[in-house]
Amino acid sequence: EIVLTQSPGTLSLSPGERVTLSCRASQSVRNNYLAWYQQTPGQAPRLLIYGASTRATGIPDRFSGSGSGTDFALTITRLETEDFAVYYCQQYVGPPHTFGQGTNLEIK
Amino acid sequence: EVQLVESGGGLVQPGGSLRLSCAASGFIFSSYWMHWVRQGPGKGLVWVSRIDSDGISTVYADSVKGRFTMSRDNGKNTLYLQMNSLRAEDTAVYYCARILPGIWSGYDYWGQGTLVTVSS
Numbered sequence: 001e002i003v004l005t006q007s008p009g010t011l012s013l014s015p016g017e018r019v020t021l022s023c024r025a026s027q028s029v030r031n032n033y034l035a036w037y038q039q040t041p042g043q044a045p046r047l048l049i050y051g052a053s054t055r056a057t058g059i060p061d062r063f064s065g066s067g068s069g070t071d072f073a074l075t076i077t078r079l080e081t082e083d084f085a086v087y088y089c090q091q092y093v094g095p096p097h098t099f100g101q102g103t104n105l106e107i108k
Numbered sequence: 109e110v111q112l113v114e115s116g117g118g119l120v121q122p123g124g125s126l127r128l129s130c131a132a133s134g135f136i137f138s139s140y141w142m143h144w145v146r147q148g149p150g151k152g153l154v155w156v157s158r159i160d161s162d163g164i165s166t167v168y169a170d171s172v173k174g175r176f177t178m179s180r181d182n183g184k185n186t187l188y189l190q191m192n193s194l195r196a197e198d199t200a201v202y203y204c205a206r207i208l209p210g211i212w213s214g215y216d217y218w219g220q221g222t223l224v225t226v227s228s
Contacts, residue, residue, distance in 0.1 A: 031212075033212055035214035035215070037153075037214075037215075039153075043220075044203055044218040044219065044220055044221055045145075045153060045203070045205075045215070045218055046218075047214045047215060047216050049214075050212070050213045050214030050216075051212070051213065051214075054213070056213070056214065056216060057216075088152065088153055090153070090155075090214070090215075092207065092212065092214065092215075095155070095158050095167040096155050096167075096169050096170075097143065097155045097158070098155060099145075099152060099153040099154065099155065100152075101152050102152045102153075
């Protein structure tokens with residue numbers, strides 16, 4: 001089973017700032033089958049990035065994904081109010097499709 | 109419009125059973141692999157199970173193996189999760205989500221979730 005470790009656990013930032021979230025895998029994620037999701041309170045997760053770096057349909061270009069192998073990142077340039085949420089990475093190489101523990105991005 | 113709508117959640121006693129449903133619409137349901145993901149109160153996302161397009165192959169997390177059974181009816185565009193021998197730690201919001209095999213573009217649509225509470 002691939003274990004995903006996200007860092008940091010919580011980030012406090014202000015609108016307009018840039019942020020990079022980290023996701024590290026316990027073993028290589030084949031074919032970069034790594035996705036990022038955003039979740040706001042009471043809502044289902046929303047797919048942001050798949051294949052480590054491809055934005056999902058309708059996702060603003062201030063969101064970008066990068067990385068390969070075991071180290072991945074999600075960058076958000078120019079934070080907007082609606083971006084303050086919890087972010088999860090997930091690998092979907094093969095079951096189990098494990099998730100990271102999440103990074104809580106909160107308004108400073 | 110793609111929609112996934114879960115139902116069947118509720119309060120159940122430890123050791124009891126519950127069947128969740130996920131009604132799909134707006135896409136070719138039989139083309140997609142489907143997953144169940146759960147989220148305990150104040151906790152993160154946890155993958156539960158997966159079923160292939162035809163309903164032939166299923167895979168489960170170790171924590172639910174032998175207790176949960178995932179199935180689908182492509183004629184009714186509906187996914188199911190039969191949950192038996194429920195435990196307090198199964199308390200969670202259960203989401204269904206889809207992924208397109210061959211494209212592997214992540215779980216691009218999720219249902220709104222249904223809450224399962226296991227308590228006496």
